[in-house]
Amino acid sequence: MITMTEIAKLTGVSQPTVSRVLNGNQAVNPEIRERVLSCVKEHGYQPNVMAQSLAGSKTHLIGVILTDISNAFFADLVKYIEQEAGRSGYRLILFNTNYDPEQEQKCLEVVQRYRVDGLIVVPAQEETSGWKALIRSIHIPVVVITRYAKGLDCVYTDHREAGFRVGCHLQEQGCESYIFFGNKADKKYEGFAEFLEGLDPVFRNRFTNIITKDSTAIEKELETHLKKYPGRTGIFAYNDRRALQFLGILQKMGVEVPGRAALVGFDNTYMCEYLYPTLSSVSQPNEAMAVKAFKLLLHKIEQPEDSHVEDWPMEAELIPRESSLIYR
Amino acid sequence: MITMTEIAKLTGVSQPTVSRVLNGNQAVNPEIRERVLSCVKEHGYQPNVMAQSLAGSKTHLIGVILTDISNAFFADLVKYIEQEAGRSGYRLILFNTNYDPEQEQKCLEVVQRYRVDGLIVVPAQEETSGWKALIRSIHIPVVVITRYAKGLDCVYTDHREAGFRVGCHLQEQGCESYIFFGNKADKKYEGFAEFLEGLDPVFRNRFTNIITKDSTAIEKELETHLKKYPGRTGIFAYNDRRALQFLGILQKMGVEVPGRAALVGFDNTYMCEYLYPTLSSVSQPNEAMAVKAFKLLLHKIEQPEDSHVEDWPMEAELIPRESSLIYR
DNA sequence: TTGTATGCGTTATCAT
DNA sequence: ATGATAACGCATACAA
Numbered sequence: 001m002i003t004m005t006e007i008a009k010l011t012g013v014s015q016p017t018v019s020r021v022l023n024g025n026q027a028v029n030p031e032i033r034e035r036v037l038s039c040v041k042e043h044g045y046q047p048n049v050m051a052q053s054l055a056g057s058k059t060h061l062i063g064v065i066l067t068d069i070s071n072a073f074f075a076d077l078v079k080y081i082e083q084e085a086g087r088s089g090y091r092l093i094l095f096n097t098n099y100d101p102e103q104e105q106k107c108l109e110v111v112q113r114y115r116v117d118g119l120i121v122v123p124a125q126e127e128t129s130g131w132k133a134l135i136r137s138i139h140i141p142v143v144v145i146t147r148y149a150k151g152l153d154c155v156y157t158d159h160r161e162a163g164f165r166v167g168c169h170l171q172e173q174g175c176e177s178y179i180f181f182g183n184k185a186d187k188k189y190e191g192f193a194e195f196l197e198g199l200d201p202v203f204r205n206r207f208t209n210i211i212t213k214d215s216t217a218i219e220k221e222l223e224t225h226l227k228k229y230p231g232r233t234g235i236f237a238y239n240d241r242r243a244l245q246f247l248g249i250l251q252k253m254g255v256e257v258p259g260r261a262a263l264v265g266f267d268n269t270y271m272c273e274y275l276y277p278t279l280s281s282v283s284q285p286n287e288a289m290a291v292k293a294f295k296l297l298l299h300k301i302e303q304p305e306d307s308h309v310e311d312w313p314m315e316a317e318l319i320p321r322e323s324s325l326i327y328r
Numbered sequence: 329m330i331t332m333t334e335i336a337k338l339t340g341v342s343q344p345t346v347s348r349v350l351n352g353n354q355a356v357n358p359e360i361r362e363r364v365l366s367c368v369k370e371h372g373y374q375p376n377v378m379a380q381s382l383a384g385s386k387t388h389l390i391g392v393i394l395t396d397i398s399n400a401f402f403a404d405l406v407k408y409i410e411q412e413a414g415r416s417g418y419r420l421i422l423f424n425t426n427y428d429p430e431q432e433q434k435c436l437e438v439v440q441r442y443r444v445d446g447l448i449v450v451p452a453q454e455e456t457s458g459w460k461a462l463i464r465s466i467h468i469p470v471v472v473i474t475r476y477a478k479g480l481d482c483v484y485t486d487h488r489e490a491g492f493r494v495g496c497h498l499q500e501q502g503c504e505s506y507i508f509f510g511n512k513a514d515k516k517y518e519g520f521a522e523f524l525e526g527l528d529p530v531f532r533n534r535f536t537n538i539i540t541k542d543s544t545a546i547e548k549e550l551e552t553h554l555k556k557y558p559g560r561t562g563i564f565a566y567n568d569r570r571a572l573q574f575l576g577i578l579q580k581m582g583v584e585v586p587g588r589a590a591l592v593g594f595d596n597t598y599m600c601e602y603l604y605p606t607l608s609s610v611s612q613p614n615e616a617m618a619v620k621a622f623k624l625l626l627h628k629i630e631q632p633e634d635s636h637v638e639d640w641p642m643e644a645e646l647i648p649r650e651s652s653l654i655y656r
Numbered sequence: 657t658t659g660t661a662t663g664c665g666t667t668a669t670c671a672t
Numbered sequence: 673a674t675g676a677t678a679a680c681g682c683a684t685a686c687a688a
Contacts, residue, residue: 013674
């Protein structure tokens, strides 16, 4: 790959002059400019970012550290981050931690070695102060995405609020008992429970939490629940994937949806509209989150002295569809 | 971020000595070695890859250029590529072309600027000689993944063969008419048609090709087909997403699956097992493909003189499930 | 075994 | 307007 110095020799000027031409710096003799540019084009010269970074200090590299790129939701985020970053001339160096804190730590070392200008991270664990201390110690602008992280810039949707709304919706649709499919530590659950508790302090008497991902086990727990509570059951699954699993089980069991059981998922993936019945779900503003995260990061990069921490919650929207709509 | 020279000063040795210690090169006084290592650890020294690259010529960066990272199949590939590359100390710089050749060309420029050691690419277009010429001209080791590319190293599954097998399977399940949901230029279709033609040269008389992605339009075409052909219909969709859409439409229409219509998708995504009925699909060896692609690339990087082109077709496997299994 | 000197491809600061 | 020159952080050949 041809270098500036070589271009300089070929055009009979000095290397810094080539640099000036290429950077549009200062006034350069138009004749020379043309000569250099045509030579550059002819040889397909491309600047060496490594050298530029060494000399200038910016790498235009953004480290993106994710828990699971194969998760459609994160993959979608990456798409938008890449797009937005590209607009500002930044590129992504991508890491997958697979939810492993050890792996995450290694990633943090590697991004330091590459002298990335900034970092967008989905933390491997929900809440660990050790991690935060580490990420602070490396002195690279960081934005946490999809999770709230106290004391760090972060962009996320309010899952608690979303859960609350799902509870509200299911109640409005005439549900008399409830199932939450997922972990109780989930903010979605907190909001969901908060609403139901407001409605009836002892709602737990009409509630089942299912955690297992095993279809057979789910079927059993579901059967128990349905036997116990004859009225319409409202089911909230922590993501669409699980909602789909649940829907399949309900259909296999011959349970009428939404008549006997109303179902709501989370993520609003494309499948929602294709399923029969179509699946109600909570939609997160993926593109807006990605764009906001990058913009926050860019700000931090360009104004490192601004130590103000931005906590940016975004609104998730419940999209009601056939799987939970009784009246329409 | 602390540098080698600074470490050298702090420990009272020369910078090259620090370099030797860090690279395990040659014999170094054990005393000094310890002194340097502890200083390195104390200050959290991390080598500057930009400088290393400039001095040594390798960036340990692999450019990954994809058409659509938000596609679950590609996202999955990226996950495995990242994993495998990481094992050999390589990192990914990720690009999304969005199927736009112009965008792709820009990506090719950028990876050159970053002096990536190699490239793994999903071409934006199926077959364009212009693109191949371009990618050859940049003199970076390249492996094309998921697509056959004549004259370039490539790793892919034989879609034609897979299509052939799907046809065979559907026929075995007693189908008497067929629908292909997708583009006829697709190799899957070629194989599918090849089998059916072998069975009955005028199979086209009992065949419908549906291209539109609009649900209403699909429903109409489906209705026409079913009216015309009373026997069991075999439906082959070009991916699971479309198969799901089709399944929803069939269910909405009250068509019995697989009794009246047997359905097969492509990609074997997680949803196959959750749907009701479970969805038959063609499974590609994602991890094996990713690993093979990276290994091929690594070989090219380490043995640039080896100009042998590897064309590496892998076998896709049909996973029959309820949506197409009549006898079991 | 260790230090000196040089070069990688840029940018930037000087002179000229 | 342009050309020397130094500097970025490291690896490496060479000298000591």
